[in-house]
Amino acid sequence: MTVSRRKFVIGAATLAVGMASVAGTAFGQGWTPTRDVELVIPFGVGGGSDLMARVIGKVIVEEKLLPVPLVINNRPGGGGAAGIGYVSASRKADPHTIILVNGTTQITPILTPQAKTLTEVQPVANFMLDDFLLFVKGDSKYKTIQEFVEDVKSKPDKTFNFATGGTTDVMAITVFSKAIGKQINPVNFNSGGEALTNLLGGHVDGVIGNPLEFMGHLKSGAVRALGVFRDDRFEAFGDVPTMKESGINAENFQMWRGIALPKGVSEEVQTYWQGIMRKVAESATMKKYIADNAAAESFIVGKDFEAFLANQEKLYRDLLGKPAAQ
């Protein structure tokens, strides 16, 4: 269906600006978009992934990366399932549609059979990785991860309660429980903010989560980070040891956020969008956004991204105890 979409033009001047930059000169040969591009966000306005998509949109518009206007369309619902479903059903092989994808859109179909999986879209590039840290309250008696783990090991399974802000936090707890051989009792909340609130209120013993909501409290000493689930130390929090260097053999656990196209688009189109996303990733705005969110830049593109996703899928399925159906 060939259609023109005039949805949600970012900024009033976009159209004029878009038309002014001569179509596709920046990328030379191959495919270039000929009509409005739709950026689908499979989440409601205001969340972390929505903000990142809007930053991508802002960079594309401000740096005039596209010869056509970019329109943003939020399709929230079902942990990303509604948005993926929308793209796979009504935007098949449409090179003028891009969609934000993240770990949640990969996890939802594992838990919810009717949700469309990421195999319904064509991954283009990943922008960033969110890290997971283990936090305790600032006045906790545990100063190091070793002290904490020893105490956990000395008590029965599930003695310790950890607040979670979503499925990914639960999976991080599973990673940690596996590494120390004792189960932690997850108490599920709706967001990282709620998990933080309950940690500060002393209603739970700890949290494993993304640093975003915790940064201010970490600096002020209201919460303490005992360890991070990655290979090397964090630039932002240089004094937080990694799990591995603390002698805890926990798998690396990070969440990704990237962009995909509808399934069935040509190689040319993919190459074009990979080029655009590379420019977005290299922009100062995007770099600042990632730094402000205490996340790690991780530009993975094309086949590498697909391989990365296949790995993540296996990891998630293992953690959730739902191995792929053979």
Place this chain on the structure above:
Amino acid sequence: MKLDAIKGEIAFAALFATVGLYWVAGSLDFAIWSGFAPDSGFLPLVFGVLLVGLSVGVIVMLLTTPVEQVVEREPLTKSFKLLGALILAVASLDFVGFAVPLFLMMLFMFSYVEKLPLVRSTIVSAVVTGIFLVIFARWLQIPVPVFPWSY
């Protein structure tokens, strides 16, 4: 005849009871209790049972209410016309965009249901459709598919 006068009310209460039954049946697909706490099926089961009980209670109350207390109801035809127009409009939103169905829906209500002058009805419907679409689609930048070709 008493039963005739209240059969609509009874059917309505029975609808709520049916929803309750559906929830009771559906809740059994899920675990009721796991580990320390109730699982996904627990509260739907409790709520379902409660709704069935309360709805049956309402039916019993209706049957035991003295006849003279049954209230006379106003005629239904007009409300059904409006509801029908609303449903038709919503059904066509997905195919022809918002502008045409909203305009036709209002025109139908003004000129057919309310028997208002045709010319005024047409003008008012067109102006209201225009104003609302400008507010939502342009000013608030909601991705409303306005026209048939807006998909």
Place this chain on the structure above:
Amino acid sequence: MESLMDLAGGFSTAITPTNLLMCFLGVFLGQLVGVLPGIGPSAAIALLLPLTFGSDPTASIIMFAGIYYGAQYGGTITSVLLSVPGESTTVMTSIEGYQMAKRGDAGKALGIAAIGSFFAGTIGALGLTLVAPPLAKAALSFGPPEYFSLVVLGLMALAAVSGASVLKGVAAGIAGLILATIGIDPQTGISRFDFGAVWLLDGIEFIVLTVALFGIGEVLASCSQATEQPVAKVGKVLPNRDEMRRSVPAILRGTTIGFFVGVLPATGATIASFVAYIVEKKVSKHPEKFGTGVIEGVAGPEASNNAAATAAMIPMLALGIPGSGTTAIILGALIMFGLQPGPEMFTQNSSLVWAVIASLYIGNVMLLIMNLPLANMFAQLLKVPYKWLYPPIITLCILGVFSQANSIEDCWLLAGFGALGWAMKRYDWPAAPMILGLVLGPIFESSLRQSLTISHGSFDIFMTRPISLSLLVVAVLFLVLPVLASIIGKRKAPSVGECA
């Protein structure tokens, strides 16, 4: 008094022309999105966020805050005039306010709402000025068991908003709780009662049900008299002396309730307005008149939702934790501006924090000045005969509900629940308990499951924690007192009979 010095500093920042303009823009936009059902302050802020990226954080946060509390004023207008709640926080207003409007008192309803909101907003700002940090710390002691008991107290209120038939009211409330279980269970991530539809995975949105039951239901129920229905008189905006006398205590109670409920993270202005309405009905000398257009029933909830919106900024500014969906987005904005929300906000970003607090005082004055003449202007809308008015109302409902999630399926829900709302009106089933059930359902379920997970399965957790226990005791009293009162009343009744 140190805080008053800081506040003075805040005022000097807030009255620069740019900040005044941003404050005005914020409250104006807030008023606009508040009027429109389906689009709330959170959507408006999220839409503006990328545009403000890179500009002055103070001015932007002043504007965002303005949108947030401005929307509380705006939501009232359609609730009163059309029985279409513009915001979730103004549902209760559409019960009493719409009845007042039908009587010709639309101006008064809007007027008292503006006055009540102004008072509550200003007192809320004063509270924010004086006691924010200690209060925010105290709010942290609310864990899952306390929320559970608070929700139990709220559910006891089902009967209070039931109107004539308590049985039907409670059944409708349970139906609301049932609707709340549709979609992905946030505790386990698996989906329930979705009828195989992907678009139901997120459940039924509160605003969709509200607009359908109140907006469409009202139109379908009252259209049969539309032709004869006389044009409503549009009276004065300012309430008379007697109405003022009744409204002042209601505003005071509403402000207090709103402030303390709003300061709790995760409850918010919607529940505050429900609680305020119930309290007004409980303390009223004529509870039977509620539902027929009682001015206290507008004044209390309206004051309450504004106080709550202001109080929700306390955990945000003092601790860096979100007190509501909208403040969560403002927090996201702070992060995008490179600030770090946290317990140090008051000290590290004191000029921003105090400028925002000062702007609350200014913004509320702007809103009062804007709303008193506007109340009169909007009330003139009712001079349009109802037969010319209701088709545009239906159109507004369709567009508003669509824009909530850009979903046509929600429009189907609108038609379906609109028909349900009509039938409920026809058979005297109250709609408010169903909405209350849908609001409280998710908190009820998660706090119950969270509490029992924390306590390792022991129900003692609800009894051993003092706040939780006292809330439960109040809830039991709510239930038992009317019964006791009626028993005492019955004992007295024969003696009265003997006298007569």
